[in-house]
Amino acid sequence: MQPNLFHPLAYTFTFYFFGLTALASAVAFVTRKSPVAAAMWLVNVMFCLAGLYVMLDAQFIGAIQVLVYTGAIMVVFLFVIMLLNLGHVSDLLDARGKWGQLIGLFLGLGLLAEVMALNRHNTIERMIPPDLAAKAAEAASRSAAGGVIGPIAAPLFKEYLLAFELTSILLLAAIVGAVVLGKRRTNAR
């Protein structure tokens, strides 16, 4: 990891600030009744995640998180919410019944326990081969001269070129599909 300019205590404080804000916003997002309020809380979560990406030395990802997610995807969501005019009382009471909510909560807590058991400190350290970590640190220190985008662009256009090209086909299919689905049929058969 590249050395960053934060004081360690300030780094920890800022990290926890962004993390806890993201957590609180996510809880608020799931519990809001109004879709517009939920979308706004989700935008807050995404901004906090962008801050965390910058703190984890992924500045480019933080920038496109703000541009693509909060700037494009969430705006499309808000467009659809306002296009469909979802603000009626019947639409706001959308949560499942008490049993459905309890079952959902327990399933979520069970999943959380499973993932946390996998995430424990010693598990992560056991998963990482010692030579790989050393190699990654060496590669990070070597690519520090190439800036922030260079280390991402080089594997994107060399190692993962086929996946990158397939992504363009995926986007084309998505555009065509969205246009076909959204088109209003003039002569209903």
Added chain:
Amino acid sequence: MLVEALALSAVLFSIGVVGVLTRRNAIILFMCVELMLNAVNLSFVALSTLYGAAGQVFVVFTMTVAAAEAAVGLAIIIAIFRHVKTVNLQNINLLKG
């Protein structure tokens, strides 16, 4: 900070799952899926501090897939809304016959 970031990713993913399981508004369901994708992105970025920049390349791919999924999903929601005049999943039961 790696362990904290992975724990936050797990909690955010679980919140997204709970949202999918407990809400019936189709658009909020889609937004919960976006939250789950974001949680996975966070763990990709956190692990890329150890394993090199390949994790960040995968985050770019994930964002592309999320954008395509949002476009097609919202088009489907609009097409369904024209038929049944609601996005409440309780009232969308055409496949029940």
